[in-house]
Amino acid sequence: MLGRTVAIKKLHPHNMQGQSEFQQEVRVLSKLQHPHLVTLLGACPEAWSLVYEYLPNGSLQDRLFRKSNISPLTWKARVRIAAEISSALCFLHSSKPEKIVHGDLKPENILLDSELSCKICDFGICRLVTEETLYSPSFQRGTVPKGAFPYSDPELHRTGVLTPKSDIYSFGLIILQLLTGKPPVGLAGEVRKAVSCGKLTSVLDSSAGDWPTFVARRLLDLGLQCCELYYRDRPDLTPALVRELEQLHVAEERPVPSFFLCPILQEIMHDPQVAADGFTYEGEALRGWLENGRNTSPMTNLEFSHLHLTPNHALRLAIQDWLCRT
Incomplete structure (x- = not known):
């Protein structure tokens, strides 16, 4: 790594949660490679430190809320980021022999490289599940991972069960934020109300440019489906859906039949x-x-x-x- 700029994450070993997060992140990221997952370059157990590739454009959170007067993301970049997140989640959720549930998906944990391509990080509380253990409680009833609210699955609060559909809920909120540029609390309800009143354009982030109506509507529909209160009502993240999202930002460049x-x-x-x-x-x-x-x-x-x-x-x-x- 001589001559290479890296990012170092230092965990706090003074509590069991810090130790378990360190071990889980090393366990998971050392085995995974995907274009939209952050690359773990090394670990130093003595210093409780993890060494990652350096991503110069900060987090999606910083970019959406434009810290340091950085330029806004265009609608095309936002659609592409949504597709990239979906690709990474589809990869994690179809992992063998155990599915991987991230469990703490939020804009702060989505980093942007020099091309504004995104990479998901922070796997400290992720859950590895088989079909047999999929609906077993992951956390004590009524508790959620630290810092996850308001992106955490409402059913996780109620049952303590973290499933792939928990990540889908978080993904839905992130889609709505990419569309609106608004904070997450109460966002799904606000968007549903606007759509039901026929005021779709009133909630779109104008700083992203002129959203093509069918692109915005498709993403709004998907975001709201992902944010359904019950996991059974949320869509599965299939390869076909990932492909659709990957092509959504270029579809308007082709004549529509x-x-x-x-x-x-x-x-x-x-x-x-x-x-x-x-x-x-x-x-x-x-x-x-x-x-x-x-x-x-x-x-x-x-x-x-x-x-x-x-x-x-x-x-x-x-x-x-x-x-x-x-």
Whole structure:
């Protein structure tokens, strides 16, 4: 490491938690290599110190809240960072023979390199789980890892069980922060209210530039799904979802097929639904149309023969495939 700039993290060995965090971080990071996980270069047990690669652009927390008057992250950089976090989490959660749950995911633990590419750090309280131990308590009921609030899973507070879906909850809040540039407390509720009132743009961080509507809506939908109170309602972080996020920031550079757009919103559909008039709409948009007392087609102005909607699975798969293509 001669001539190389490194970062040194010194833990406090005077309590059992400091000792266990040191051992856990060495155990996990010495075996893992991923482009979006921080690289552990060495450890010094005598000094309770860990040596990492140096990342010059600080933490995502610093960048989002612009400490030292640094320039704001563009919307494209934010979408790419969300994709990079998802890639790292997917890697951890599919690790064999034990899944790895980070357990303390927050913007302070996401570092940025010279290219503003992100790397997750601080694995001191991560949990290694097998299918058999997945739902075994990790912490005493009613306790959470230090410093994790408000990013910690509400079900972790209630049950003491740390699962991959706990990381998904934290990831959802980080997505909402990337979109809004706002502090995390009460953020999911604020965003839900804005979306339900049709004021999506009012919560977007304008310092990131002009967000493409379908990009912002997709990320808002995903962030809110990840922030559901119960883990069973949160999405799984699949390779397909990671690929979609990886391509989201470049999708607007390609011409969008017209039949991918909702006739009402003129945006790419994420939940295409066929109505009685034979046209496909974004489900949320058509439900809003109907809830406002309308019973006529937005396309033909004729009265609907019925108000049932049918999911257009073929179109949804085609849109997902288009979004995932390089």
